[in-house]
Amino acid sequence: MPPEPISGRYELLEELDHGGMGDVWRGYDTVLDRPVAVKLLRQASLAAAPHLAEEFAKRFKREARITARIQHPGVPQVYDAVLDASLERLFLVMELVDGVSLARYVNPACPLPIGWAAAVAAQVATVLSHAHQVPVIHRDLKPSNILVARDGTVKVLDFGIAAILRTDVTKLTATGTPIGTYQYMAPEQVRGGTITPQTDLYALGCVLHELLSGRLLFTAGDEFGLMYQHVSEDPLPLRQLRPEVPQALEGLVLCLLGKAPEERPADTQEVYERLLPFLPLPGDEPAVNEGQRPSGVPDPTALYRKPYAPRAREQAPAADRPTPVLPQPVPVPAQLREDIRAARDQADLLMMEDRFSQAVDVLGEVIEPAARALGPENRAVLGLRRQRAAVRLLGGDYRAARPEFDTLADAYARIAGPTSEQARACRAQAARCRAELGMVTDALAQLTEVLDIVRAVDSDASEEAVELRHNIGMLLLAQGRTAEAREVLEPLYQDVVLVSGPEDEMAVEIAEALAVIELGFDDPGPGA
Template sequence: MPQPESQNQPIAGRYELLEEIDHGGMGSVWRGYDAVLDRPVAVKLIRQQSVTSPELAEEFVKRFKREARITARIQHPGVPQVYDAVLDESYEQLFLVMELVDGISLRSYVQPTQLLPVSWAAAVTAQVATVLSHAHAVPVIHRDLKPGNILISHDGTVKVLDFGIAAILRSDVTKLTATGTPLGTHQYMAPEQVRGGRTSPQTDLYALGCILHELLSGRLLFTADSEYMVMYQHVNAAPTPLRQLRPDVPTALEDLVLHLLRKAPEARPADVQEVYERLEPFLPSPGAQVSAPGQAGPAGVPDPTSIFRKPYAPRARAGQQSAAGQAAESATAQPAPPVPDAVRAAIKVAYSRSDALLEDDRFAQAAEVIGEVIEPAALALGSESRQVLELRMNRAAIWLLGGDYRAALPELDALSDAYARTSGPSSERARACRAQAARCRAELGQVTDALAALRDVLDVVRSVDGDVSEEAVELRRDIGMLFLAQGRTTEAHNILEPLHADLCLVLGPDDEMTSEIAEVLAVIRLDLDGPPS
């Protein structure tokens, strides 16, 4: 699809299109940026060819508005949030602004030579069934369920995409969706869709049966030389029972797939809740380990069973990376190192763009701009070269400014180690990174660790620059304030009182920091934690 003209002009004055990440029958999906809320977004650009006349434009706009509103009503974490719907007055540009999902397509899980464990296939299908139960209650039917519309996020949560082509179950839906061809993808299309008949929640159940069959067998339900012949088979051909393709599939699971794939909608399971109940015996129980024989899935992709084995588990600790993320990084193609002059020019442009974004408080995008040049710079100049470490420091500082302490902390820890190796553990840069990492820990509630780290850094600073250097003063203040936050007022007083005396001598009693410390000491002397007098 050609690059949209609006990529260089923010949509509705706020949404920027950065790069195309997918495309399909209805249009393309772009990675975008919301300049108002400083966050990445997904922007679905509806194909301009879909609107070919003023009459069709009016009908299309009605459909588009309805779909955007209906999609927004499906309140479930497995459905990306709809943030905005933007319609160009000329009807030439139609946009749906949504949550940007970071995940891996279910298509990556289907490998004929490496079949998924039964529990993995059941876990994906059960999560999709859960999403559909919320959608069907609206009521919304998806009508285009397929592996390409399903993502597995890095914590194993399934996200069902593209409910935008779904339509509310109402009597006037037919005239809004009459485009001359059935909606859906032919490999997963229910017989009633092929015939152009009325769709229902059972239409989604048929597609779910196609997907489960494919996950367990590693192959499409039906294949043929033409799209017409595939659709003919969906209407007339009997599916191959799973156990003929894979003998270790449990009989009950084979029966469920055959039930989902019945030709008549009313012959399929009553609802998606029944499907989930029949999948439950094949789902791992809470606390189950992945080490059970046959349960380990493919490497390099998120584990969809994890949310059943560890329900409501906390997010991974800062600095920990999932195996999927590590595999994705290692699988990333390494470009040929560019000439250093070109990289240095790219660094200069990145700094300039980042500075401009920071002027508008666009922290997330400013950090992303710096991040884009770090890898090529590391390849050309060395991972611990001065320029690369400065780029990483700059990005970490932006994360700090934007309040993204979880992103900044592991990077600052890594930078501290890098500067300790290259410049020495007591070098100014190594100390600065350790101190900023400690401040991140304090913001994240790790106050004890933060205090220990700040006191260690202060010991080094005192030995190098004395007790009243700018760095030492800031560290003493931060330590005193953290003691105070912990309710350790005596220790806070013992740190802040000599600090105040030093500041009066060095900066004077009217200095801003001197006054700040004096006010804190006055509050400490009130002894608010003691018994009332």
Template sequence: MIHRDLKPGNILVARDGTVKVLDFGIAAILRTDVTKLTATGSPIGTHQYMSPEQVRGGRITPQTDLYALGCVLHELLCGRLVFEAESEYLLMYQHVNAAPTPLRQLRPDVPEALEELVLHLLRKAPEARPADTQEVYARLLPFLPPPGQDPGTADTGPAGAPDPTGVFRRPFAPRARAQAPAPGGPAPTAVLPGAPPVPVPARLREDIEEAYAHSDALLEEERFAQAAEVLGEVIAPAALALGSESRQVLALRRQRAAIRLLGGDYRAALPEFDALADAYARIAGPTGEQARACRAQAARCRAELGQVTDALAALQGVLNVVRAVDSDVSEEAVELRHNIGMLLLAQGRTAEARQVLEPLHQDMCMVFGPEDEMTVEIAEALAVIRLDLDGTAS
């Protein structure tokens, strides 16, 4: 996962000291050679924390987030932004061309190793930055308090402020219990609308984790039927303890359905995806992301089972919803448009397929680039379509 908009406003320290990253609204699942731009070609992100490659509209990688982390660390350690300017354009120019001021020139008591790490994170070329977050963590570890050490007076923040170092000082401490509501106060809210907040018993949690691990191991050996069966064995007791539409049970059912689809068992996967789509629609509304995803997967099962008309209608229905709530070139919309075009082509409906795939190809070239794997696939399909149409015309 690449966040693409790390900044102090998206980093929250919870009351127990846990640090949480928020707002994945523009985050993108990591795909090779994908350039993420808005529909107008403008770079995505917040200018004060934007990497040089984001400013240029170049390829986004995990090192993009590391650059933003360098900006955040710089600000945390000295109280100043890496770059400041009167205009966004000058600010973006500085991120691309200007050298950041070393931290020890702004705050002499910053350890030299921390200054070196921040400068490493802020290098202009993505490949010149640390290899991954694990390297950054290893270089920060010497500055963290050892287990059992109490915070000194210089380490504590304002009175009542959460302590994000607590997880390192007390690594095995249980989480604090939530306070019971005052008499007559509001009842605790459910995790999902319509579902009561049922705690997962410790033994059941262990069984679920073990089922996932066992299923994943079977998937690596492409033993799809057995991987689905392993999850099925824990679904019934989980549904009995937590409710059939609890978040954990729905996740188990969705994973089992996905495994069946991957293994080619479309007849078993189809009713499961249909039922999941209905359940998610009751919980989060019929246009919710999870309901849409399950309806699209059910449509793909129908296509594999030869129910092409129903599959095309379902995919188009989901696409219409996605277009209403998101961009026409979002990951979800692009995949749906591609599915529809290729399904039409497979049915020999070349003229209709061309009407879908040509604008999709134009969007893919603009947003993802002509060398993107899917862009190349669509271009090849269009070449076949043109040959077919030209042959029909002659």
């Protein structure tokens, strides 16, 4: 480690942890006069490909900003990132948490008291509820990424790091290696398919099973065996390992471990509600008769003596009402025309700096007066709204972008026809937002409808059709529908190679997905 302060301000004082992803140090911020945690990420070298350093820096900034929207005490904040001049070391500067790794709570000889395990899972679910609302997906939830603070508060670490280190741009992991830890990796991660909030729920099921049983969910001796087990083998029910586990809690764990994302609970709120019967009530004393309480570690049930709940679900939006159209829109006034041009230019500049929320605000300030003056379905107004929806999509605000793209698609269908390029593009973007929010079945149906239209008006090998086929294939793969995914991806690979060559980024990704399918994780095992 360098003896001098990192970036001239962060001093390294004491090594706290030495793990697979990186070393964690207790540090000190000399500028803001506060203790910090500093993580040196392993395999973060870009020295062999320095042209990727700028893209990596942008990715970190984007992911850190999205992660910063998670407003919850169970999420330690990331303060800074330093990629040193050699491009060989990435230091993440984070909030310092005084706590104990959940990995220390796992003991095969003495499984946790049921209330303790339920309290950890409920607190993690609470954290995930706030993250998924953003939405941010953890992608690598496991005991070593969970701390229990001295007051019993559970802290979930490393949000955003798995996304920063994903392979398609930075190549920071071995080629073809999925992001995640094999013992806690959901089937869709093994296949290389689309990641959704339900991916985190599967990992939570693995963690809860381990806390209650004292052993890993699957124990194959190598990575291939673990991946096969997660995709194809049923988990051993908890009550066979520990008969005193309540049947309802065993049922929740098995539900969390559903092979397909949509077999799992609908959201983290459902998980929390199903855990409530196993949590202490306000004023309860620690339980002593349900298992030996570990010594020397914080009690995660303490928080529930003054309980808090995850944020409430969003209310279902009211049905969209047709927006009244002004019968005779007035001509564009000169000043409004200038305001629109200035807003577009300013939003573009802000987007170049990844300042997405500010770009949304700038466009919003001109959209309302433009709609009043020109009519809500004037082409200039729709263009502004489409730009705002695109900014939200790029900034990761899928929850706000989805209804805007839906409304725009309907408007363009009325103005230019349902098969118009604008209507198709907006419907496809709305579907991509649905996929990011975990609404995979709806996303597949909508993308398929758009692809049918594109095939009717254009070539199956057009740029638009190729992108849609790619989206559909990867979503099918995430759902475990590997035979259907193969039918989509094999001819798509041939088309992409014919047009762009085998080194094209999409061609490489499809080839890797097909290679995973060939491994046969979804095929019945011997004797099945």
